[in-house]
Amino acid sequence: MEFTPVIGLEVHAQLKTKTKIFCSCSTAFGAPPNTHTCPVCLGMPGVLPVLNKKVVDYTIKMALATNCTVQPESRFARKNYFYPDLPKGYQISQYELPIATGGYLDIETGGQTQRIGITRIHMEEDAGKLIHDPDRPISRVDLNRTGTPLMEIVSEPDIRSPEVAGEYLRQLRTILRYLDISDGNMEEGSFRCDANVSIMPLGSTTFGTRTEVKNLNSFKHVEKALYYEIARQKELLLDGGQVVQETRLWQPDKGQTVSMRGKEDAHDYRYFPDPDLLPLVIDDAWIERMRSDMPELPAQRKARYISDYELPSADATVLTGSRELSDYFEACLSAFDQPKTVANWIMGDLLGLLNAKGLDIDQSPVSPDDLAGLLKLLGDDVISGKIAKTVFETMAETGKSAKVIVEEKGLVQVSDTSAIDPIVDAIIADHPDEVGRYRGGQKKLMGFFVGQVMKATKGKANPKVVNEILRNKLG
Structure with a gap:
């Protein structure tokens, strides 16, 4: 029954x-x-x-x-x-x-x-x-x-x-x-x-x-x-x-x-x-009087995030889970107007960091302005995505801004083809078997070559430039 x-x-x-x-x-x-x-x-x-x-x-x-x-x-x-x-x-x-x-x-x-x-x-x-x-x-x-x-x-x-x-x-x-x-x-x-x-x-x-x-x-x-x-x-x-x-x-x-x-x-x-x-x-x-003194409520904020920022419902649900988190998101967005990118970093790297340290969002060691500064460097191709992850961790540990960390550690992304070309040539020369298989149709090996270049440049090479050079050289 x-x-x-x-x-x-x-x-x-x-x-x-x-x-x-x-x-x-x-x-x-x-x-x-x-x-x-x-x-x-x-x-x-x-x-x-x-x-x-x-x-x-x-x-x-x-x-x-x-x-x-x-x-x-x-x-x-x-x-x-x-x-x-x-x-x-x-x-x-x-x-x-x-x-x-x-x-x-x-x-x-x-x-x-x-x-x-x-x-x-x-x-x-x-x-x-x-x-x-x-x-x-x-x-x-x-x-x-x-x-x-x-x-x-x-x-x-x-x-x-x-x-x-x-x-x-x-x-x-x-x-x-x-x-x-x-x-x-x-x-x-x-x-x-x-x-x-x-x-x-x-x-x-x-x-x-x-x-x-x-x-x-x-x-x-x-x-x-x-x-x-x-x-x-x-x-x-x-x-x-x-x-x-x-x-x-x-x-x-x-x-x-x-x-x-x-x-x-x-x-x-x-x-x-x-x-x-x-x-x-x-x-x-x-x-x-009480109605006029009320803030925007979570359901209203969620609907606005979906309609105005075109965020998926799941993202909007997470970001409106607390007023403090929503305020952090909007403060970051006011300095870096790319909602989906900001949402991804907050829900991934930032919340992961806070959970690991047992902190609430209002105790975040990375401020909204500092996170926006990091995302600007990433968006302007000053640093790569891989370097951005490392910089974020350093920001959380030291309290320094992304710009200061990048300058101190010399992490500026390399986009100069004349600097990347010889590295790509050396990697192609060192991996003739992989080159043959790639040219034989195994196009997924492109990831292998990109990884080798990034490893050789300690993550500083611009992945977009690397991909373009490799495609030209591998045919």
Whole structure:
């Protein structure tokens, strides 16, 4: 019996504000435990929360970027549950009246485009963090994170494979980073995901019982956990069992999900409007201010690269994978206007170098202007392609410009036929067998002769001139 997976994702993105959502405590990561707290975020009696306007600004931008409708009025609610890292005994969130609804993202996987609906986007405060002692039965609580502003993005159950789920998450994270409203750092917990998973018989439209999978802190773990959970539910149903609605924990070291607790429904949290916070009213002027302040988004940039620069879709996808990489590409292009050449060098040599060194694009040892300078020398036939690779490596090691390196090492390409002619003559004389075979029809040997000339000239000979001389002399 075949089954179809049904996946919906709940993404929590920590917003890039300096202070918390309802107080002025710092949101900086890594401070000593319980030092970024105050009576408001600790829920002391008599305190009143005050909404951080920047949190609303950022959420409106994300709503616009994901084709959501920003609601003219939304409300904060209290989500009631008791846990040691929740000092108030409730979390301020949004429930019946979220700030944005009814959006979507178009995802490309396997050459096909799929639209993933977005049910809602809402704002809420984060809880604290429990730290479990590995040696003793003790847990400590750090409330620095309590009150940190979160944006929750809830998808429709439109996802049908782990690969699409992974791509959806990557696109969401890229948009957040383009907007500069979240750093999207999964390791620090500023981009977190919970997955709701069920399966239904192939051809059915009735969803099965879902489980919620938590502790998904990387794209790889999300896909692996979804594969495991889908397979687990299939095996369970085929053996005549029943899927139980529950929350499960992904254990990456064991490659499996394990049961945590029964899955709560909304009524279990006893939501009610927060009496300390007024309804949030957003007018058209506020929305338009946020729209005018938005950068070009990755999908728009990709379409422009394809139409204006005539880049292949695959190239445009890589180059728009991060705002920093796109900015690097465009900065280089402004100094050397050959899009495909620039794209090839960035995707090949530059990204290869950065990956090998474990660096991000904004840490590149070769600046856009310096890369453009190298490509100008190559385009003007001052250096050969082989020499350009060597020069690039030296640029990365020394920080020097291509022009300086070429002058210091005497790497200027030789295009003078009077200098190349005798070298070609000597190589032809030294390889009579290859000459005979070439003239007998084995034209692929041209590469052999070119290679010999380049070796003899230490890569300095102009390959175009070398090819022309060889063709004339070999006939």
